[in-house]
Amino acid sequence: MKMRRILCATTMALLFFAVISLGAGQPPTLFASPAAVNPADKITVVYSGAPGFDTDWIAIYRIGAANERYGEWRYLRGEKSGTLTFAAPQELGEYEFRMFKNWAGSGSYEEIARSNTFAVVSLGAGEPPIPDGRPNIQIVTQAVDPATNRVYYSYNQQGLQIFKIKVLVTGPDLFRIRSVHYQLHQTFSPSERTMTNPRNNFELELWTWGAFNMPITVTMTDGRAYRYDYGFTFGDQLRDAQKRGVPFVRVG
Numbered sequence: 001m002k003m004r005r006i007l008c009a010t011t012m013a014l015l016f017f018a019v020i021s022l023g024a025g026q027p028p029t030l031f032a033s034p035a036a037v038n039p040a041d042k043i044t045v046v047y048s049g050a051p052g053f054d055t056d057w058i059a060i061y062r063i064g065a066a067n068e069r070y071g072e073w074r075y076l077r078g079e080k081s082g083t084l085t086f087a088a089p090q091e092l093g094e095y096e097f098r099m100f101k102n103w104a105g106s107g108s109y110e111e112i113a114r115s116n117t118f119a120v121v122s123l124g125a126g127e128p129p130i131p132d133g134r135p136n137i138q139i140v141t142q143a144v145d146p147a148t149n150r151v152y153y154s155y156n157q158q159g160l161q162i163f164k165i166k167v168l169v170t171g172p173d174l175f176r177i178r179s180v181h182y183q184l185h186q187t188f189s190p191s192e193r194t195m196t197n198p199r200n201n202f203e204l205e206l207w208t209w210g211a212f213n214m215p216i217t218v219t220m221t222d223g224r225a226y227r228y229d230y231g232f233t234f235g236d237q238l239r240d241a242q243k244r245g246v247p248f249v250r251v252g
Helices: 002-015 235-243
Strands: 027-034 042-048 059-061 072-076 082-087 091-098 113-115 116-121 139-142 150-155 161-170 177-183 190-193 204-208 212-221 223-234 248-249
Touching: 027 113, 042 059, 042 116, 072 161, 212 248
Parallel strands: 150 248
Antiparallel strands: 027 042, 042 082, 059 072, 059 091, 091 113, 091 116, 139 161, 150 161, 161 204, 177 190, 177 212, 212 223
């Protein structure tokens, strides 16, 4: 067991050795709220750390869309921080905000930040029941904190590097969910956790160092329950964050 821990620690060190320290300037951040809206409702994005050019800009994007396929957009006009209000897209789905640097200066899509995901859903009282089959949801793991655009890490009592990771649920059927039950690895205490708040996407926060299978049970408001065998992993997200220059911040 001791040798296994040493090997695991060595593997994690090789994977995540390039810990990025905070620079003097504030990294660009975007935070969208609320987590779910009706089409055309107001959606707010709080931004900070913009470079300060007149043609820095922020736009709405469908998740996975190329930078050229932007929705509603705004120039920041030299403001490095502030709040903007947009109209949510008409089409249901998952979206995010992206921030870009100085369009006039570069004429290219120089992306510098992305927000947390928000969902455009139908929240009306007269919704039809969920059709037979699984609900239209996605289970998401976040290694980069969307509110600060940082990765947080620490070390446990065994000396292993651990990371602050979030697991949450998004999608058009988010507000038809009553609860989300997470079954964790047996080394966690408690090893089972149930979340009941759709406003924070039934978010689960973990401090962990490795991947494992995470059975998740989603219970709908009509009482139907659906089980997902979710492969919880975050190593690729950490490596991508390092490539993009996301700050890694030690806690404790």
